[in-house]
Amino acid sequence: MHRLLLIDDDEALAAPLTQYLARFDFELSAVTRPSAALQRLASEPFDALILDGMLPEMDGFAFCKQLRGGQAPWREIPILMLTARGDLTDRVVGLELGADDYLAKPFEPRELAARLQTILRRTRRAPAPASPSTLMCFDGLQIDTTRRQVTSAAGLLELTSTEYELLTLLAREPGRVFTRDEILNRLRGQEADLYTRAVDILVSRLRKKLEPVEALKTLRNAGYCFALPEVAS
Template identity: 65%
Template sequence: MPRILLIDDDEHLAPPLTTYLKRFDFELAWAPRPSVGLARLREEAFDAAILDVMLPEMDGFELLRTIRQGGEAMAELPIVMLTARGELPDKVVGLELGADDYLPKPFEPRELAARLHTVLRRHRVTAASTPTHVSPPDQLCFEEISIDLARREVRRQGCVVDLTGTEFELLALLAGEPRKVFSRDEILNRLRGHDAELATRAVDILVSRLRRKLEPLDCIKTLRNAGYAFAGAPSTGSAAR
């Protein structure tokens, strides 16, 4: 039975939700404050977490950032965000910080159960498909840009480019298979997976931000009604694929 940690200061939410989720074979634990939730995540094993955006001590985005920096197990933990705002900028921030899905309040418990099943299934598939015996190249090198995958460092014409975690992952994804066209849905699913509404617009925003940071290079191409592709020229004798 998957163990889920709910971090939410609404004391009226946890008891009925715990009872309801048992019907779907989930064991729900509750932490009323981020500090309590972080302590439990460090001391106990959970299969996923649910974070409210509006919390005491720190908001859900700061909590999400802290979790993602908390070691390998916490960095890969599937996370669903609960937000009463539901605005695209908030969703983009959550995407950049590593949220797996969103559910606006008020929500139907059955929809939460369905989303938990989805993120857990996606997490299992990703873990099972990750090769453990193949060592990928540490660097992707092109004429005017290099991507150090181990150090998570990007250099444009010799200068370090300051990227967010998701911007780096997006660039590494595209540059890992140059000239391959990635659809918006595929990009979103490869990064962490979100709903269709977010897939249509948030990827465009992320690509736009990444392009600005890579200027004057024009290495990310848009293929109308298809998606995006990396078009950097390989460096002679490099390890680029």
């Protein structure tokens, strides 16, 4: 059973959504304000958040930013943002602030369940058995796939689950060019939609966290690749 926290000021949404998501082994709790969400997060474990973009006290985007800059484990908890219908700006902002996925309102509950399942599959993968191959060493960067940790000369990097998955996807095949559609398919586990701008935002976020290491290379009109040389561990 996966525990979810819904943060949405529409109180009528919680009951039917709780009943529907229970079919997919989700246990949903709901609050209407960010302050109440923080209290629940401080006292209970949750596997993912469903966060509305429009909230009292502060909007969902500001709250997403607060969570990503806050204390562990809040920094890494998967976040699915609910955005205004067809509003591309909301999607871009949410992803830039660290959300793992987005869904436009009004939405189909089945699609919400599918996206949550995808996010949790990605973040709940069982670690590989400890062995030398779980440590990937590059010039200026080290990726420990057993602990899901990335370190540079600056120390341990704080990456979201999606940023980590993107980095390891590229690092496992240095020099290979991945198109935006390939990256979307691999990270989401579903067919890519037309919103390939999400990949550009994700790469931009990851680049900033890797600075001054220049690990990601952009090939115009082609895609992205991992550019660091591998070194002996």
